[in-house]
Amino acid sequence: MSDEFDFDEGGDEGGGSEWMATFADMMTLLLTFFVLLLSFASMDITNFRMALGSVKDALGVEVEHPGDVTAIATSVVELSKRESTSNLQVFEEMMVSRIREMVREKGLEGTIEAVPDARGVIVRITGEILFETGEAELRPESKPTLDAVAEICRMLEYPISVEGHTDDRPIHTSRYASNWELSTARATAAMRYLVETGGIDIARMSVAGYAHMRPIASNETPEGRARNRRVEFVFIRPAEPAK
Structure with missing residues (x-):
């Protein structure tokens, strides 16, 4: 019976590497997502919430401070306006x-x-x-x-x-x-x-x-x-x- 649950010595190390690779992929996707948001010239808070919700559902993460979403979205909109005018x-x-x-x-x-x-x-x-x-x-x-x-x-x-x-x-x-x-x-x-x-x-x-x-x-x-x-x-x- 014990043989069925034996793992080789590298098992834990391999699992850790896979976890880190997945985490790195997730962070890359998040970075890409926010870069794309900054590139949009038109955007409102409702769309920002919907987009952020999609990422939350896909990655299984929670937003602990909903008020921050409004601040971030407003900043993105104002930045886009300034860039467009400039x-x-x-x-x-x-x-x-x-x-x-x-x-x-x-x-x-x-x-x-x-x-x-x-x-x-x-x-x-x-x-x-x-x-x-x-x-x-x-x-x-x-x-x-x-x-x-x-x-x-x-x-x-x-x-x-x-x-x-x-x-x-x-x-x-x-x-x-x-x-x-x-x-x-x-x-x-x-x-x-x-x-x-x-x-x-x-x-x-x-x-x-x-x-x-x-x-x-x-x-x-x-x-x-x-x-x-x-x-x-x-x-x-x-x-x-x-x-």
Whole structure:
């Protein structure tokens, strides 16, 4: 009888090695699981709990502090948001450089200005290039500039807010009661050109007029007022999806 239960001397050692190999495999799987979680750009706490529950059931482990799951999942979501925004900002900086290069190639330096912005990217054109003083009809000479803007719209497929701005000198004509009407009419004229001539999808467009309320230079000098009279094409960074 005793012979049936005899083990060789290496039996315990072999069993220990097998246990350690299994444990190592389990830890590798867990590490891979959490690395994958960090790579996802979209994730919510409910999905995190479900995924963690699947691992718990498969490996036979228990989570002793459920509150920690919320903290971990929230951290992963916030990290993903920050990484996503950071990646978009890097992309936008690259696009600004590409736009500036294109402007140089077309000989439009001093006509089109591209700058990064908290909302995304702004492409700025001085008002005198597009319009006569106090008017909102596009000048014939504005066509090459707006054609270049249409090309930028095809390069950077963000939603676009076309925004008109004026200096602080009041205006009152038979057509425009104030700078509010003038700035809005100018933004609308630029938007219509991009849609009707440039072939840009109108669903991407919105229009706003801000009169003199958002200056980028002092209104105390002629040069500053000239800079403030402008049309801006704001390429708006897509919002993060709601969690």
